[in-house]
Amino acid sequence: MAKYYQPEIETASREEIIRIQNEKIVKQVKHVYENVPYYRNLMDEKGVKPEDIKSIDDIKKLPFLTKNDLREAYPYGLLGTDLKNCVRIQSTSGTTGKRVVAFYTQNDIELWEECCARAIVAAGGTEEDVCQVCYGYGLFTGGPGLNGGSHKVGCLTLPMSSGNTDRQIQFMMDLGSTIICCTPSYAAYIGETLAEKGYKPEANKLKAGIFGAEPWTEEMRRSIEKSLGIKAYDIYGLTETSGPGVSFECEEQTGMHINEDHFYAEIIDPETGEVLPEGSKGELVFTSLDKEGFPLLRYRTRDICVLTRKKCSCGRTHVKMSKPMGRSDDMMIIRGVNVFPSQIETVLLNEGYSPNYQILVDRVNNTDTLDINVELNPDQFSDKVAEIQAREKALESAMRTMLGIGPKVHLVAPKSIVRSEGKAVRVIDNRKLHD
């Protein structure tokens, strides 16, 4: 079985990776300075010239780009080449503010698909596989990215897109899909639906799933692995840097290898912008080393994580990032306490509840309120009020221990929380509406 898609680069020595990065960054900064006036202005303001960037270590001298810059420069202000050289756009699924529109040359698409192919091979994919892609197709990067990667590997590709779960299951069973790609919340939903239709996990031919685009916990991983009878691999990326495949998990399942020949990663202190040493928790910043259409330098992702260069048993040498521990803008501050949705998910799954929940935050009489609606599994359902109340109390107490503040838990009937086919909406913060 092919273990790597591009063995030479995926297992290259550190010296070789640095050599590639040194070479690419010098070229890329010069290219951006000459072709992207928006970024040239930022560099000029900071007093940095392309000649100051002689190696990847000099990257610290460059200004950051933020989502705000992307909004300001929308739509063409950060384009790195003539529009006639671009063959595609993709866009974020964001619902607030202006969308982010990213541009791709044909070469950008090739490299992006190669990154996705690396992820599929790392999950055990070969040309023998049937790869069912149920990320959304269209402007969202999930479907097109994994679709292209699957073609490159030579899998039989099922371009299902998201939704129509009955049809997903019919194709999965009839065509014997062996790999499934979708958001973890949709994978959980497919698992649940399979069980309802009476299929045991071993009835399907799936062996691996490639799940990302939203935060998910280790508990969620175990739950999906059990319900589908597969090994579940994480995949990360964002529209601004191309889409899925910026990093991906290998069989060790202890973090995602960043494709360092294309993306240079830094961890910074989100408050001060200071670059932090390896192993520190902070905001992830990416530089696209060879993108032509949308060549972002030092882009602040707002994702909080940790990088590690600890040797990996899979033989890949590229740096690994932890699962994002929430986004800096995902963090809820409730009565002064920092709360991440992932903490809530961990408690729920550890206590034997379903991954179907919704977090409601509001402000009543100037005090923040936190309510969590949690769906009961059919076997947990009871019409005895006292039983349900006791369960709610126990869950509130477990939440208080984890979060440091006490939420109000409401156990709701099976199937009453709407399922997600793409990125799940877990948090409804009504405070923003009143502010």
Ligand code: DLL
């Ligand atoms: O979600 C790209 C993608 C598609 C990744 C399919 C993986 C699979 P955006 O819609 O631009 O792009 O959203 C990017 O989603 O900054 C993270 O906050 C979050 N995210 C992406 N992957 C993961 C992951 C796609 N594996 C934003 N774990 C990022 C946690 C993730 N969060």
